[in-house]
Amino acid sequence: MKLLILLLTLLFSSQTLACTKGLVRVWSKTESYACVKRYQSPNSDCAICQSNTPDQESAKWLNQFPKALFQKTESPWWATQGNLFFPNLNYPGVWARDGIDEKFYPGEGAVHALKPNIYVESIHEEKKFTFTFTSQKKLSFLSTTPVLEKNMWQGKIVEKDKFEVERVRYDYLFYDIRLPKEKMQFESGVCATREDTVNWMLKDLKAMSYPAIALQDFEEHWRVKIPDIPFFCIYPQYTKILDEALPVSISLEQTRFTRSLYVLIPHRKEPDGETPGSIPLPILNPEEIRPVNLIKYENMFKEWGVAFLGE
Secondary structure, eight states: OHHHHHHHHHHHHHHHSOOOTTOEEEEETTTEEEEESBOOOTTOSHHHHTTTOTTTTTHHHHTTSOTTTOOSSOOOHHHHHHTTTOSOTTSSSSBOSSSBOGGGSOSOOSEEEEEEEEEEEESOSEEEEEEEEOOSSOOEEEEEESOOSSSEEEEEEETTTEEEETTEEESSEEEEEEEOGGGSOOSBOEEEEHHHHHHHHHHHHHHTTOOHHHHHHHHHHHHHHSOSOSEEEEEEEEHHHHHHHSOEEEOOSSEEEEEEEEEEEEESSOOBTTSOOSSOOOOBOGGGTSOOOOSOOSEEEEEEEEEEEBO
8 A cells, every 4th residue: 555655656746846957847648747858759769660650761752842742741621722822831820940930920029829719618698798908018919800909809709609790700719919928938848749749738728628619620720730840848828927918808707718828949859958948948847837727607718829939
């Protein structure tokens, strides 16, 4: 019995305690959390990984073909067809080497939040609402759907989970914006492979009880839009941080607004605790700062987004 308690204690400690200096916090779908000196890719041994990536060698010369004709990874139909016309459908925006090419985007802020979506779950079949971005500073919106009027959306919640603005119904409200890097946190997070980066974010959203349509939209979009770079470090910015960086007001009683913006930092080599780079590698468990949704309100607003730094 004592041995069982000791094993459970060690397992719990490895998931909750901070990593020491020189280590980096990593996550994988199969191994869960760990503190390591250097991330080791599970496919680093090609004697093992060849069966997982049979097109690895042939892809070298096929990379010269347009992506519309050859794709190493599966994509939805719209991305395959769209590659006939646009060069960056497999990226979140105009892309430089390891970040957003910010000269193409107006405004200020190193954090490019390209596609935060806002969903709703309500007990009401129809309920009027006003959603306002209340910052006193000038905001660097890049695009919104529907159009913002004086930093405000006004409309109705309909069918319990949709928005109606100016007689048009939406599954979610959407905006792109530039935010200040200084308002973000870069201590809590994890590093993972590209595939596990998406898996971890989905796992995180499920833990916060995001609705099924929000999870489906997230996976469909970000399986494609995250650049084809082998490793990423994920720094989640939750409600408390975002409410300070981008405050909002919702004109409904009994409302809870849960927010999550994942800032992704790409790494072309395995993240190494001894050479962290310009952004510190994550050492703290992000679950410690994740919002807890134990009480369900009449109107539950949920926001997810992914962001990249500008170059």
